[in-house]
Amino acid sequence: xxxxxxxxxxxxxxxxxxxxxxxxxxxxxxxxxxxxxxxxxxxxxxxxxxxxxxxxxxxxxxxxxxxxxxxxxxxxxxxxxxxxxxxxxxxxxxxxxxxxxxxxxxxxxxxxxxxxxxxxxxxxxxxxxxxxxxxxxxxxxxxxxxxxxxxxxxxxxxxxxxxxxxxxxxxxxxxxxxxxxxxxxxxxxxxxxxxxxxxxxxxxxxxxxxxxxxxxxxxxxxxxxxxxxxxxxxxxxxxxxxxxxxxxxxxxxxxxxxxxxxxxxxxxxxxxxxxxxxxxxxxxxxxxxxxxxxxxxxxxxxxxxxxxxxxxxxxxxxxxxxxxxxxxxxxxxxxxxxx
Amino acid sequence: xxxxxxxxxxxxxxxxxxxxxxxxxxxxxxxxxxxxxxxxxxxxxxxxxxxxxxxxxxxxxxxxxxxxxxxxxxxxxxxxxxxxxxxxxxxxxxxxxxxxxxxxxxxxxxxxxxxxxxxxxxxxxxxxxxxxxxxxxxxxxxxxxxxxxxxxxxxxxxxxxxxxxxxxxxxxxxxxxxxxxxxxxxxxxxxxxxxxxxxxxxxxxxxxxxxxxxxxxxxxxxxxxxxxxxxxxxxxxxxxxxxxxxxxxxxxxxxxxxxxxxxxxxxxxxxxxxxxxxxxxxxxxxxxxxxxxxxxxxxxxxxxxxxxxxxxxxxxxxxxxxxxxxxxxxxxxxxxxxx
DNA sequence: TTTGCGTATGAGATCGATCTCACTTTTCGC
DNA sequence: GCGAAAAGTGAGATCGATCTCATACGCAAA
Numbered sequence: 001x002x003x004x005x006x007x008x009x010x011x012x013x014x015x016x017x018x019x020x021x022x023x024x025x026x027x028x029x030x031x032x033x034x035x036x037x038x039x040x041x042x043x044x045x046x047x048x049x050x051x052x053x054x055x056x057x058x059x060x061x062x063x064x065x066x067x068x069x070x071x072x073x074x075x076x077x078x079x080x081x082x083x084x085x086x087x088x089x090x091x092x093x094x095x096x097x098x099x100x101x102x103x104x105x106x107x108x109x110x111x112x113x114x115x116x117x118x119x120x121x122x123x124x125x126x127x128x129x130x131x132x133x134x135x136x137x138x139x140x141x142x143x144x145x146x147x148x149x150x151x152x153x154x155x156x157x158x159x160x161x162x163x164x165x166x167x168x169x170x171x172x173x174x175x176x177x178x179x180x181x182x183x184x185x186x187x188x189x190x191x192x193x194x195x196x197x198x199x200x201x202x203x204x205x206x207x208x209x210x211x212x213x214x215x216x217x218x219x220x221x222x223x224x225x226x227x228x229x230x231x232x233x234x235x236x237x238x239x240x241x242x243x244x245x246x247x248x249x250x251x252x253x254x255x256x257x258x259x260x261x262x263x264x265x266x267x268x269x270x271x272x273x274x275x276x277x278x279x280x281x282x283x284x285x286x287x288x289x290x291x292x293x294x295x296x297x298x299x300x301x302x303x304x305x306x307x308x309x310x311x312x313x314x315x316x317x318x319x320x321x322x323x324x325x326x327x328x329x330x331x332x333x334x335x336x337x338x339x
Numbered sequence: 340x341x342x343x344x345x346x347x348x349x350x351x352x353x354x355x356x357x358x359x360x361x362x363x364x365x366x367x368x369x370x371x372x373x374x375x376x377x378x379x380x381x382x383x384x385x386x387x388x389x390x391x392x393x394x395x396x397x398x399x400x401x402x403x404x405x406x407x408x409x410x411x412x413x414x415x416x417x418x419x420x421x422x423x424x425x426x427x428x429x430x431x432x433x434x435x436x437x438x439x440x441x442x443x444x445x446x447x448x449x450x451x452x453x454x455x456x457x458x459x460x461x462x463x464x465x466x467x468x469x470x471x472x473x474x475x476x477x478x479x480x481x482x483x484x485x486x487x488x489x490x491x492x493x494x495x496x497x498x499x500x501x502x503x504x505x506x507x508x509x510x511x512x513x514x515x516x517x518x519x520x521x522x523x524x525x526x527x528x529x530x531x532x533x534x535x536x537x538x539x540x541x542x543x544x545x546x547x548x549x550x551x552x553x554x555x556x557x558x559x560x561x562x563x564x565x566x567x568x569x570x571x572x573x574x575x576x577x578x579x580x581x582x583x584x585x586x587x588x589x590x591x592x593x594x595x596x597x598x599x600x601x602x603x604x605x606x607x608x609x610x611x612x613x614x615x616x617x618x619x620x621x622x623x624x625x626x627x628x629x630x631x632x633x634x635x636x637x638x639x640x641x642x643x644x645x646x647x648x649x650x651x652x653x654x655x656x657x658x659x660x661x662x663x664x665x666x667x668x669x670x671x672x673x674x675x676x677x678x
Numbered sequence: 679t680t681t682g683c684g685t686a687t688g689a690g691a692t693c694g695a696t697c698t699c700a701c702t703t704t705t706c707g708c
Numbered sequence: 709g710c711g712a713a714a715a716g717t718g719a720g721a722t723c724g725a726t727c728t729c730a731t732a733c734g735c736a737a738a
Contacts, residue, residue: 009695024717059723083411113389347726356688366725366726368727393725397724688732696721700718
């Protein structure tokens, strides 16, 4: 069926030189006669020689691939970063292999094992778990280039790029409190996830600083999808003395909360005030527009690419940890609570 | 630095057998003595032997990777499909390599060349161009497993999965006309893209069937991002006798149109009626909820995975072309035009 | 005792590209 | 015009896993 692939040997045969000479001509190194080189290039062109990355990789040790393991490729936050990474890395002739962990540590472990066996050049990870990450530690210790984004894993020595989750969350809740709210709920994803932990910490810190007791009943955990968030929101607001305000920890959950509240006939901000973490396109279309804690998302991908490329080049510098500040964007989803 | 990788040779040495025997024990084929096998497995375990996919791939010819080339990974439509593909393919021990073409034919060509050189097992493509696709034809002719999704490329013999773009678009425009609209604008992406062509065809077909002349001034082309769509919308509706209705060809553009109209102070559906192609999460939150042509998106990824796996297994069956029907979901973004 | 088969193992070839090394031919300086 | 350096080339080794083939042993049937 498939006309067998063209190998260097074929090219060499047509050009009437040895494989060694053909390789020299194609990769322009060492001594090659002009005439011979021309013949080789012509032959390669004519045959459509493409080279075999796998064989090259076996020789050099590694494939020109960088692995990206986000928590969930469907989250626009990660999709955007994937896109930015792809653009940057392609400039340097690397391919991006995206393998989502689906926020499952076991899957993450399996994936890393897998990618490792593929001999890829480096890893850009958003670790699912803040605690369980022996596997990442091992990877780092073996000297693999790694950049962690969005989340860090404890006790791992490697480059990382974060945003100020705790500060951002605290600012959001501070703002709600400043508007007179005291019964403030939080809708968060799996508490194993680092960002969830940090954003939750910001939430509790703000409450405590204002002398408000943290009420377990106001804490809702759900998977980070619009659907799950809708359900969680409905549960949260079905209680008798429901919260007057809600803080959501990512954009999918913010959207879910909006849909959930609408389903229940609750109006934002008249009945419930809302602040979300992570900005999203439609935040300014909804009525009212949604107040959010924005992350400098456009800077994460490019920086991650830069860091990983340096590591691949062999940089032995101390781990660089960047934390970007967040920014509270005040729109119209917060008002004073009704008494 | 990195403790060098464990090879089969190392395992064999520790187990005190030859490489051949070690391989037999690890992959359980041929004759191996029980005792020797046990020693090999133990040694592999102890050393943390992982195998080298690259070397295996060189031997077998191919990497356990399937390439996915969407038009744009940031479009939720493709992100969802990527996710579904990933889940399905992982079950069969394949990795998914996502490389977005950014709707650029040259980039698409370069990517395919690249992936080809990587000796991956198959390709799942959403071709950027409806016309310029010699590169895909060549790939198909060389017998590579290919599944085209969302868009087909002319004259290419391979499996494909589409939705009824023309029918869906026509239904949408028919609906607008039935509500009394005659000045109906369309906001579409690059007309080189297959889906854009088909959806545009549905648009013109509907107009023509109702005896309405297609007005060039009502046709706006923009890149498929929320930002570009906002600008295009504003341009479209800044005209003196502006359209009374708008049909947008994908969800990002629908969102852009919503934002653009809001910016201009135009109300949906009072001033402008709107129907979008492709449903999206927030379509039911906005006020009013948006009427859309929904695609059976959850069926595309799994089917594509199934098809590609069969091709990889060696199926020589005639190309299977599936076209899923679309469904007009009527919500509240269409009303009668003001005179 | 010999033939023969099932079991068990290792030596070596193979996949494709690259690199080292050895060898030949040309060129140039003195 | 002679030797040394430079230029050009090919044979063969290498990367790691796998597969073929040859070999060797044990045991049973002839």
